[in-house]
Amino acid sequence: MALIEINNLYFRYKDGTQALRGLTLRIEGGRKTAILGPNGAGKSTMLLHLNGIHLAQQGEVLFAGEAVSRSNERQVRSRVGMVFQDPDDQVFSATVWEDVAFGPSNMGLSHKEIEARVHAALKATGMWDYAGKAPYHLSYGQKKRVAIAGILAMDPEVIILDEPVAFLDPRGKDTVFAILNELNRRGATVIIATHDVDLAAEWADDVIVIAGGRCLAQGGTELLVNERVIREAELRYPVVARIFQELPELELPVLPGNVPAAVAALRRHLFAVKGK
Ligand SMILES: Nc1ncnc2c1ncn2[C@@H]1O[C@H](COP(=O)(O)OP(=O)(O)O)[C@@H](O)[C@H]1O
Ligand SMILES: [Mg+2]
Incomplete structure (x- = not known):
């Protein structure tokens, strides 16, 4: 069983915008999952279902096998930390x-435990020196780091970040x-939504x-060099793949999409060549 399962989910906003239309996907526990898609694809709307901010209007969202609902949204929220896009x-x-x-x-x-967690989270995000400052005076990227620190301090099993690198240097x-x-290495499930194919x-x-x-598709990073997926999702090839597209003489069976694949x-x- 996957940690998160979404089956045939539909969601319509109050103004009538149909944001999700039969969305079905699985997210495995303990892994690093990237949700990709163009602006308006429904990524944020989907993520807001994973901690009960939106509830399924049609279809279902299962967390650890249980449907997320009014009655368990608090419990789900204690296990799933979400860093919003904004x-x-x-x-x-x-x-x-x-x-x-x-x-x-x-x-x-306890107070002691809270202090220790806040300290560690601010250190980890490089925001310790700003502890006494008003968030209002921070830059957008610094606020984003504070938002991330706030989630880290809760030490959730699942951490979701919507467009985590927008505005970060x-x-x-x-x-x-x-x-x-590091969180993932320690067992956390990490989910990000992004339109950054390179990332x-x-x-x-x-x-x-x-x-x-x-x-549209669910699988490994090979999807990011899949011509049909790229076209239908209005994505583009990762930069690494674009370099190899210019080198047909290498006769590669698949385009490398990232640095390790390119090096290999x-x-x-x-x-x-040397062997010849
Ligand atoms: N609060 C809202 N009210 C009405 N429509 C919304 C709201 N939030 C998002 N939408 C619409 O829902 C669709 C999906 O949006 P969203 O989930 O934000 O996509 P993404 O995160 O992939 O860019 C878009 O058409 C968007 O304009
Ligand atoms: Mg979004």
Whole structure:
């Protein structure tokens, strides 16, 4: 059984926008999953179902085999931490410290434990020096880091990040992904939504491609060099793959989509040339 299963999910906003139209997908526990799709595909709407902010209007969302509903949304929310696309939706306390302490304070932890968690989360996200500042005065990228710290401090089993790298500088991006990888190494399930194919190709174990409120394809990173998937989801090839598209003389059976695949392909080629 997959940790998260969505079956034939439909969701329509109050203004009549049909955001999800029969979405079906599986997310395995303990893995790094990237949800890809163009703007308006339904990624954020789908993610908001995973911690009960939206509830299924038709179809079902199962978490650990149980349908997410009004009656268990709190319990699901304690296990699933969500970093919203827009940190202004998430960061609202008087100080950065209070903001990060908000989640753990509602978990019935001791003062000492809360302090330790907030400290660790602010250190990990590089925001410790801002602990006493008002989030209001921070840049967008800094607010995003605070939002991430707030979720880290809750130590959830599943961490979901909607467009995690939007507005982050390269260093901030590296910091966030180092944290996500460490969490995953310790057993957490990490799910991100992004339209960044390069990021997904480098980082993800599993890829889910959504377009028009439906799942177009689900599999490994090889989907990101699949011509049909790219066309139908209005994505583009990862940069690495585009380089190899210019090199048909290498006669590669599949286009490498990320750096390790490219290095392996080049090694094989160099080895073959040398062997001749
Ligand atoms: N609060 C809302 N009210 C009405 N329509 C919305 C709302 N949020 C999103 N939508 C619409 O739902 C569709 C899916 O949006 P969204 O889930 O945000 O896609 P994505 O995250 O993939 O860009 C889009 O057509 C979007 O305009
Ligand atoms: Mg979105």
